[in-house]
Amino acid sequence: MLTAKKKILINPKFKELWMQRLFFVISSTSIFILLLIMIFLFAEGIPVLKKVSFVDFVFGKYWYPTSEPPAFGIFPLIAASVSVTVLSAIISIPLGVMTAIYLAEIASFKVHEIIKPMVELLAAIPSVVIGFFGMVIVSPFLQDVFDVSTGLNLLNAAMMLGFMSIPTICSISEDAISSVPGAMREASFALGATHLETILRVVLPASLSGIITSIILGMSRAIGETMVVLMVAGGAAMIPSSIFDPVRPMPASIAAEMAEAPFRGDHYYALFATGIVLFCFTLMFNLIADHIAYKYKQTGDSTL
Amino acid sequence: MTNQFALPSIKYRKFKQAVFFTLLRFAAIINGTAIAIILFFLLKNGYKVINWTFLTQPPMDSMTRGGILPCIIGTLYLSLGAIVIALPIGIISAIYLNEYARSGRVLRIIRLGINNLAGIPSVVFGLFGLAFFVIYLKMGVSILAGALTLGLLSLPVIIGATEEALKTVPETYREASLGLGATRLQTIFRVVLPCAMPGILTGAILGISRAAGETAPVMFTAAVFFTPDLPSSIFDEIMALPYHIYVLATAGTEIETTRPLQYGTSLVLIALVFGMNLGAILLRAHLKRRMHI
Secondary structure, eight states: OHHHHHHHHTOHHHHHHHHHHHHHHHHTHHHHHHHHHHHHHHHHHGGGGGTSOHHHHHHOSOEETTSSSOEEOOHHHHHHHHHHHHHHHHHHHHHHHHHHHIIIIIOOHHHHHHHHHHHHHHHHSOHHHHHHHIIIIIHHHHHHHHTOSOSSSHHHHHHHHHHHHHHHHHHHHHHHHHTSOHHHHHHHHHTTOOHHHHIIIIIHHHHHHHHHHHHHHHHHHHHHOOHHHHHHSBOOOSOOSSTTSOBOOHHHHHHHHTTTSOTTSHHHHHHHHHHHHHHHHHHHHHHHHHHHHHHTOOOSGGGO | OOOTTOOOOHHHHHHHHHHHHHHHHHHHHHHHHHHHHHHHHHHHHHTTTOSHHHHHSOEETTTTEEOOHHHHHHHHHHHHHHHHHHHHHHHHHHHIIIIIOOSSHHHHHHHHHHHHHHHSOHHHHHHHHIIIIIIITOOOSSHHHHHHHHHHHHHHHHHHHHHHHHHTSOHHHHHHHHHTTOOHHHHIIIIIHHHHHHHHHHHHHHHHHHHHHOOHHHHHHTBOSOOSSOOOSTTSOBOOHHHHHHIIIIIOSOTTTTHHHHHHHHHHHHHHHHHHHHHHHHHHHHHHHHHTO
16 A cells, blocks of 8 residues: 555656646636536527527517516617727727827836826726716716716716726737837837837837737727626616617626526526627627737737 | 928927827826726715724614625625635646647637636626526525636636746746756746745735626625625625625615715725735735845
């Protein structure tokens, strides 16, 4: 018995090999979980297709899950998610990319050390606190300034989401801009270009793939964000016609209705199916970002 | 005399640059002040309610008075549970990816999995936690189900941070250790991991702080509106800070009366999260100094 134990101990190659295999298995956990998430989402979401057809579900204009007979059309929810995300991108892309350029190219070390942590802290604020802030501070403000019936609307949600995705856009863009080799800047300066011309014609084109990746990841974060849209978007399941309309994006609908939906009833299945649609959106965003990052992976200045 | 390559005068170009740079600076200032504005309003409206009673008493009179102790404890349990689950898996995944895996299809697929896991909306994690842990594995709405869901959610954060930390360990350290006759495993556990520890710990704390602030995943899997008792086992339901804020701010009949409590709870949550972030930064600095790297 003892000798057998000893044998394993003094056989490092054996141990090494098995540990490596164990490590491999554990590192596959992420893939495994991703698959598990898909399986369970589909298992609980697909049964809704017994009630409504795929086309009626995705393009149906009416979401009245609790009325009799219920209507399960999530097009208003999709429209709300897309419009909130696009509007938030209009806010976050210029602010995020411009801040990244400022931090990477212009700011002095001291200013960089002040602004960078502030932007990073913005990312650390829990989303429910941002939602709360939007509810109690921004909403009355919007109501007063624009004289609209409710401050809980598309614009408010988009502003909050915009500021939530700025840190993502800013820090990934800044990394991309900083990784442009200094020699390229120097070459541009030597040709007589000003700093601005160097940034616009040399640095930005060279870091474009990183900036686009950051924008896609930022939008992916915005479309999946739950608490903010649950608290400040207003909650009306209709296709918005102005930026002051209250809306009900997909995550808000799932979070708000799950508690009341009868277990494994049609409403419950419909909410899981909404989760599948949301999952597909973010999966698409991530695959595109991953593809761009991989395809244009910068390996030295030779690939530029 | 027109030359198609002629540039506008240098004065104009410098002026254009000045305008642009002012815009850029302005954008950076807006971003920097955003956080200050949020903190200012929360502090202004919330500092009055924060006192010893608020931090050490359970809610009273159907949550219109009293404190938030059960929520603080619940959030601590959930985020610590999440990290206990995510840390070992995360560190080993990162070790495999950084120390063993050769670039190729397998590595690419694993990375794709991690990236996509990181991008899944938190509400979808909540749905998964509900379908898998709460219903399929019959854990019920419990600390365990919530901690597992949050653990999976913070896994990509931990893997990312650990990988970054492993990358900063110089290749020469590994070569020296292998050159002395150590096996790969010995090299990893006695040379690489100790050197990477500051980075890994920072990642772990950031993971906890992310888990502590999440609402959507715990509202289906662990949290309840109100429970008078502190949890006695991991199968109990609990209250959590983020969910408490949401409930007080939207679902109560006394939304206006409990406004100060909402501000106070938000402040406590922010203090917890920022405290952890600050702790992570200080710890990293301290360990780095001690290890001379």
